[in-house]
Amino acid sequence: MTSERVLSWTPSAIVFDCDGTLMDTERHWQDAREHTLGEFGLAPSPGFADRVKGLHYTQCGRLMAEEAGQPDLAADMTGSLLRIFRALVAENPVTMPGARELVASAATFAPLAVASNCPREVVESCLDTAGLRDYFGHIVVPDTGIRPKPQPDVYLAAARHCGADPADTLAVEDSLCGVEAAARAGMRVLGVGPWPGEPTMAKVDLWVTSLAEPDLSRWADARIPRQATR
Numbered sequence: 001m002t003s004e005r006v007l008s009w010t011p012s013a014i015v016f017d018c019d020g021t022l023m024d025t026e027r028h029w030q031d032a033r034e035h036t037l038g039e040f041g042l043a044p045s046p047g048f049a050d051r052v053k054g055l056h057y058t059q060c061g062r063l064m065a066e067e068a069g070q071p072d073l074a075a076d077m078t079g080s081l082l083r084i085f086r087a088l089v090a091e092n093p094v095t096m097p098g099a100r101e102l103v104a105s106a107a108t109f110a111p112l113a114v115a116s117n118c119p120r121e122v123v124e125s126c127l128d129t130a131g132l133r134d135y136f137g138h139i140v141v142p143d144t145g146i147r148p149k150p151q152p153d154v155y156l157a158a159a160r161h162c163g164a165d166p167a168d169t170l171a172v173e174d175s176l177c178g179v180e181a182a183a184r185a186g187m188r189v190l191g192v193g194p195w196p197g198e199p200t201m202a203k204v205d206l207w208v209t210s211l212a213e214p215d216l217s218r219w220a221d222a223r224i225p226r227q228a229t230r
Helices: 026-041 050-052 058-069 071-091 099-106 120-130 153-162 176-184 216-222
Strands: 015-018 111-113 138-140 171-174 188-192 206-208
Touching: 015 058, 015 153, 026 050, 026 058, 026 071, 050 058, 058 071, 099 153, 099 216, 111 153, 120 138, 153 171, 153 176, 171 176, 176 188
Parallel strands: 015 111, 015 171, 111 138, 171 188, 188 206
Antiparallel strands: none
């Protein structure tokens, strides 16, 4: 991993994850999982939060049901999970440190998109609440023809919408699931959050503890604005 692959480079596009990267919603997913399991008289198994971080909510609901030995409850648990999560986000949407500033700076020199495993309406609501929606030209989420992370589809579609080659695109992620998706898409990857462990570190070009880190801010501020290159 070399920071120069990110900090000495100007990407043709930047694609951000939402949960845990732009918005502090990962804790809401964790609370929603615990509340959902509680509704069904169940408790999370050890290490469950780490295993499902970044997964599409339908995959999470199915895994909860399977690990509880109740696979027939997958649809009901998935519905409960999404309902509770939406309520928690509506009550307390919080932007991650440095996200607003980095997005505003990045939008001056590259087209931006969001690639998320969340439902579109949840992503749009979060970004609207945070005052970030207008910075992003495209929001890509799984649908009939786009597989969820860790498959690369959402990242490949986001780069295409931005008119950029994936190899010239920077992905910003916080989970192993998302990092794997971006790496499979052939993008350079900026990871953010607490130390993720060696398996994740091996797949990123740079890891920062926060989007507010000074080196990252200086990098973004030093890029040449797009209008100045015309």
